[in-house]
Amino acid sequence: MAQIEQSGGGEKKKGAQKKMHIHVDFTPMVDMNMLLITFFMLCTTMLKSQTLNIILPTNEKVEKENQNKAKQSEAFTIIVDSERAESEDGKKPGRILGNYVYYYEGKPGVGEDGVITENNIKEPEQGNGTVNAGVVDQIRDVLRIKNKEVVKQLDELQKEWQAEKISNEEYQKRSKEIISSDKIEDKPVVIIKATPEASFANLVSALDEMQINGINTFQIDNLNHQDSILLKDYLTKHPRKK
Amino acid sequence: MGRVKIKRKSTLIDMTAMSDVTVLLLTFFMLTSTFLQKEPVTVKTPSSVSQLAVPASNLVTVLVDPEEHVFISFTGAESMPSDTVRMKVLEQAVATYNKLHKDKPLQLTQAQVQAFSSLSMFGCSFANLPAILSMTPQEQDLAMKPDQPGNMAGIPIDSRKEFQSNPNEFQIWMQAYQTVAQDIKCDVEKPDGTIDKEGTAFDLLRQGKVIAVKADETTPYSVVHVVMDNLQTMKMNRFTLMTSLKENK
Numbered sequence: 001m002a003q004i005e006q007s008g009g010g011e012k013k014k015g016a017q018k019k020m021h022i023h024v025d026f027t028p029m030v031d032m033n034m035l036l037i038t039f040f041m042l043c044t045t046m047l048k049s050q051t052l053n054i055i056l057p058t059n060e061k062v063e064k065e066n067q068n069k070a071k072q073s074e075a076f077t078i079i080v081d082s083e084r085a086e087s088e089d090g091k092k093p094g095r096i097l098g099n100y101v102y103y104y105e106g107k108p109g110v111g112e113d114g115v116i117t118e119n120n121i122k123e124p125e126q127g128n129g130t131v132n133a134g135v136v137d138q139i140r141d142v143l144r145i146k147n148k149e150v151v152k153q154l155d156e157l158q159k160e161w162q163a164e165k166i167s168n169e170e171y172q173k174r175s176k177e178i179i180s181s182d183k184i185e186d187k188p189v190v191i192i193k194a195t196p197e198a199s200f201a202n203l204v205s206a207l208d209e210m211q212i213n214g215i216n217t218f219q220i221d222n223l224n225h226q227d228s229i230l231l232k233d234y235l236t237k238h239p240r241k242k
Numbered sequence: 243m244g245r246v247k248i249k250r251k252s253t254l255i256d257m258t259a260m261s262d263v264t265v266l267l268l269t270f271f272m273l274t275s276t277f278l279q280k281e282p283v284t285v286k287t288p289s290s291v292s293q294l295a296v297p298a299s300n301l302v303t304v305l306v307d308p309e310e311h312v313f314i315s316f317t318g319a320e321s322m323p324s325d326t327v328r329m330k331v332l333e334q335a336v337a338t339y340n341k342l343h344k345d346k347p348l349q350l351t352q353a354q355v356q357a358f359s360s361l362s363m364f365g366c367s368f369a370n371l372p373a374i375l376s377m378t379p380q381e382q383d384l385a386m387k388p389d390q391p392g393n394m395a396g397i398p399i400d401s402r403k404e405f406q407s408n409p410n411e412f413q414i415w416m417q418a419y420q421t422v423a424q425d426i427k428c429d430v431e432k433p434d435g436t437i438d439k440e441g442t443a444f445d446l447l448r449q450g451k452v453i454a455v456k457a458d459e460t461t462p463y464s465v466v467h468v469v470m471d472n473l474q475t476m477k478m479n480r481f482t483l484m485t486s487l488k489e490n491k
Contacts, residue, residue: 026257033264040271051454051482052292056474084462093308093462194463201288201459203466204485208291222467 052207056220076146076188078103078139079121079223079231080202081195083240099202101139102234108226121234143213146188150214153178179214190218193227279315281363282386282395283307285458289488296484300428300443302419302453303484305363306469308461311388311396313365314415319443321427325359330425332358334418339368342408350375368411370394401468403475412472416453420478423447450480457484 079102084094102123109118124138144151154175161171178184192206203220210218285307299319306312318327332355340347348368350358354375358364365386366374374385374394388395399412409417423443430441430449438445446452453473457466473481 023254024258025254026261030257030260030264033261033268037264037268037271040268040275044271044275050290050292050485050487051294051296052290052485053294053450053480053482055450056470056479080463082462091309093460093465096460194467196462196464196467198463199459200457200461200463200466203463204288204290204459204483207483208488211291220470 052204054207054220074187074189075107075191076103076105076143077108077191077193077227078206079193079195079227080198080206081231082197082199082202084197093197096199098240099199100240101202101206102231103139103142104230108230110226110229112226114225114229116229116233119230119233119237121230123238140209140213143188143190143209143215147213147215149184149186150178150181153184154214175214179216187217188215190215192218192220193223194220195223195231279362280383281305282313282365282383283311283388285456285461287456287484287486288459290483290485291488292485293487294482296454297451300423300426300446300452302416303363303456304453304469304473305365305456306461306465307388308458308465309388310399310465310468311365312399312412312469313363313386313395314397314412315363316419319426319428322425324362327422327426328359328361329355330422331415331418334421335414336368338409338414338418339411343368348372365397366394367396367398368414399468399472401471401475405476410472412469413476416473416476416478420444420447420476423452447478448480450482453478453481454484455481 081100081102083097083100085097087094100123102121104120104122106120109120110116124142157166157171157174157178160166161168166174190210192203192210194203194206207218207220209215283305285305299317301315301317303315303317304312305315316324316327316331318324332350336348336350348371350372354372357375358371361382364374374382377385384390385393386395387393397412397415398410400410402408402410405413405417423446426443428441428443428446430438430445432438443452455466455469455473457469473479
């Protein structure tokens with residue numbers, strides 16, 4: 001393979017240096033390298049996963065009482081749900097048939113005794129029932145209106161940033177300030193609740209909406225008895241389309 | 243008519259340049275690659291707009307599959323490599339377990355402890371631990387896969403609250419890590435942006451940067467909730483959820 005060629009085979013001059021052409025065939029080397037590259041390309045993870053920070057309240061009772069004091073008139077409750085097919089083997093959770101999101105503002109329209117006074121559950125005008133996760137996008141408009149003061153300021157800031165009036169870091173810093181500012185009034189308190197069947201993706205996309213709409217005060221809570229009654233009542237009045 | 247002479251051309255192509263390129267590419271891939279972690283179940287994490295990167299050190303991944311099998315993976319830091327962390331966590335956890343089960347204490351040989359320190363992700367009950375750790379790595383993989391017949395997959399978990407007096411096995415493991423974390427030295431970023439050189443992984447745990455819950459996007463909330471509720475009970479109420487990046491519309 002490696003060849004050493006001598007030039008000018010016939011006439012040899014005395015004292016003249018021999019010209020050596022060294023030619024090494026690199027083809028096998030390239031073959032091997034390509035194989036190795038393929039191996040590394042298949043085995044590596046170029047996409048690193050991301051994480052989403054969440055803080056849950058502690059399970060202590062004292063804090064729970066404080067939470068309930070959060071003004072219920074300002075509260076905005078989101079309920080995420082998924083419709084599932086029958087489980088195939090009784091162990092694995094069933095296939096997702098559709099993802100749903102519901103919301104209500106203020107207090108639930110049902111008393112502690114379970115008597116419905118006024119069912120205030122609503123659902124977005126379109127989008128409910130899609131199989132793809134992330135249906136929570138549909139209530140973005142509602143959330144934007146609820147949090148309009150913050151959203152307005154964020155939009156103004158973004159315009160400035162797009163016009164390159166402020167630097168990237170300043171944009172990040174100022175948007176953080178706006179989101180956590182307590183000077184802005186009428187900021188909603190969002191409570192995210194998920195039914196037991198709701199898919200994990202739905203919960204994450206609900207948390208995403210908080211970030212997208214600059215909502216600073218939100219919490220994940222368990223679906224309570226009152227919510228279940230409301231939801232059941234709503235579903236009998238507005239059956240899911242098949 | 244003269245015959246057309248076909249010139250004899252050498253078919254040798256100079257591969258040197260090609261070789262250069264491939265070697266460069268190879269170097270790039272070798273240096274940037276992080277190998278896919280071996281996991282007993284493959285999950286597709288939900289997509290999110292959050293852009294926080296997964297930390298490379300001081301990470302506890304809690305993997306939960308749709309059938310409520312729980313797996314844990316501990317990653318160490320520069321000051322304490324992963325295998326040392328795992329060994330110490332095991333020591334702590336077994337000590338706690340033996341205190342609770344005085345009639346059937348768990349005895350592990352040195353070789354079994356070594357085997358545990360090289361396991362990147364594990365998920366089995368304490369009772370099955372000696373059996374799993376005596377197996378070859380291939381057998382371990384199979385024994386911890388939930389879809390295999392006769393598997394021993396999953397750390398037992400339930401929603402009991404008395405984690406101080408009567409913890410479940412998941413709580414024992416997490417408690418053990420919390421104890422070990424106090425000895426893992428690392429830099430800690432304070433809320434005001436300064437870096438504390440004297441910090442420990444315990445501070446990071448308090449900031450919610452250590453525990454990452456990983457679940458498939460179709461997993462029912464009731465399953466994820468069990469894990470979140472357990473963490474909440476242990477006052478590890480700050481943690482992260484593992485997601486993949488969503489393209490912004």
